[in-house]
Amino acid sequence: MRFVEREEWGAPAASPAAYLAKARGVKVHYLGTEYTSRAHPLCDDVVRSIRASHLANVAEGYVDIAYTALVCEHGAVFEGRGTHKRPGANGSAVLNTTDYAVCALLGSEGMTVPTDPMLNGLVDAVEWLRRSGDAGDWVGGHRDGYATECPGDALYAWIERGAGRPEVARPRPVPPGAYAVRLHDTLAAVARRLDVDWRDLAAVNGLRPPYTIYPGQILHLPRTPDRVAVPFPGSGAFLLGRAHPAVLTLDEGLIEKGFTRHHDGNGYQRGPVFSEFTRRNVADFQRSHAALRGNPDGIPGPVTWQLLLT
Numbered sequence: 393m394r395f396v397e398r399e400e401w402g403a404p405a406a407s408p409a410a411y412l413a414k415a416r417g418v419k420v421h422y423l424g425t426e427y428t429s430r431a432h433p434l435c436d437d438v439v440r441s442i443r444a445s446h447l448a449n450v451a452e453g454y455v456d457i458a459y460t461a462l463v464c465e466h467g468a469v470f471e472g473r474g475t476h477k478r479p480g481a482n483g484s485a486v487l488n489t490t491d492y493a494v495c496a497l498l499g500s501e502g503m504t505v506p507t508d509p510m511l512n513g514l515v516d517a518v519e520w521l522r523r524s525g526d527a528g529d530w531v532g533g534h535r536d537g538y539a540t541e542c543p544g545d546a547l548y549a550w551i552e553r554g555a556g557r558p559e560v561a562r563p564r565p566v567p568p569g570a571y572a573v574r575l576h577d578t579l580a581a582v583a584r585r586l587d588v589d590w591r592d593l594a595a596v597n598g599l600r601p602p603y604t605i606y607p608g609q610i611l612h613l614p615r616t617p618d619r620v621a622v623p624f625p626g627s628g629a630f631l632l633g634r635a636h637p638a639v640l641t642l643d644e645g646l647i648e649k650g651f652t653r654h655h656d657g658n659g660y661q662r663g664p665v666f667s668e669f670t671r672r673n674v675a676d677f678q679r680s681h682a683a684l685r686g687n688p689d690g691i692p693g694p695v696t697w698q699l700l701l702t
């Protein structure tokens with residue numbers, strides 16, 4: 393479990409909320425507002441701002457953030473009121489003494505579908521409350537016994553399926569001409585990395601504003617125009633660990649010809665950096681060609697370049 397204690401995200405160490413000896417179980421919540429995917433270093437800002445808005449809510453008279461814990465899209469569990477503290481989010485005094493309240497940082501607009509790491513984080517939070525907070529086995533949604541949309545249809549469907557861990561996340565195979573979104577990728581960052589127009593990328597994948605993408609999501613690439621003969625850029629373009637636009641062209645050839653078995657675990661992806669994976673894939677290609685077999689060093693020369701790109 394990736395656990396972020398109160399003091400780590402900027403709350404006083406102990407919650408002033410009332411004592412709770414035990415609970416029937418856990419109610420799952422969502423934010424119910426527009427929410428967009430973001431990089432993890434920005435998640436604690438969200439948690440702090442939720443606490444600030446709860447403290448400012450005069451009508452409810454909250455003494456602290458209302459949730460027992462919060463779980464971000466990256467799977468981190470932020471300690472809210474914590475164990476053995478009565479939550480304030482379930483809708484009534486009775487409901488708040490019955491169950492703990494765990495909130496997923498998920499919206500009713502924008503990012504509305506939980507990521508696999510988020511589901512794992514929710515299970516982590518439930519297990520932690522059973523272990524350390526005397527919570528029973530029951531897991532439900534805010535809408536159970538209270539009139540609300542919370543926690544949204546996607547999370548509620550997961551609760552109805554048993555609120556279990558998603559299948560062990562394995563790197564999905566990335567088909568040629570596609571890209572697996574990484575943890576902190578934005579659409580703009582992916583487009584830059586692949587040297588394509590972000591609007592084309594959005595159109596090919598049917599994305600609409602706010603163009604939210606998720607870690608692990610497979611994005612199909614816009615078709616690149618048929619290549620005309622590209623002149624060999626010179627061996628200075630292929631220095632290990634260095635970026636050069638010609639590497640993007642080299643990668644197209646490798647992917648098209650199927651020399652992609654060396655990669656970082658996420659599938660071989662097009663990118664401007666001449667990496668050790670690129671070099672090994674080029675070496676595979678060289679070994680496969682009689683004309684190149686003599687020196688399969690993985691560094692493209694004019695003949696490798698020409699054979700790979702025709």
Ligand SMILES: [Zn+2]
Nearest residue numbers: 421422534542
């Ligand atoms: Zn709720």
Ligand SMILES: [Zn+2]
Nearest residue numbers: 432435464466
């Ligand atoms: Zn996060």
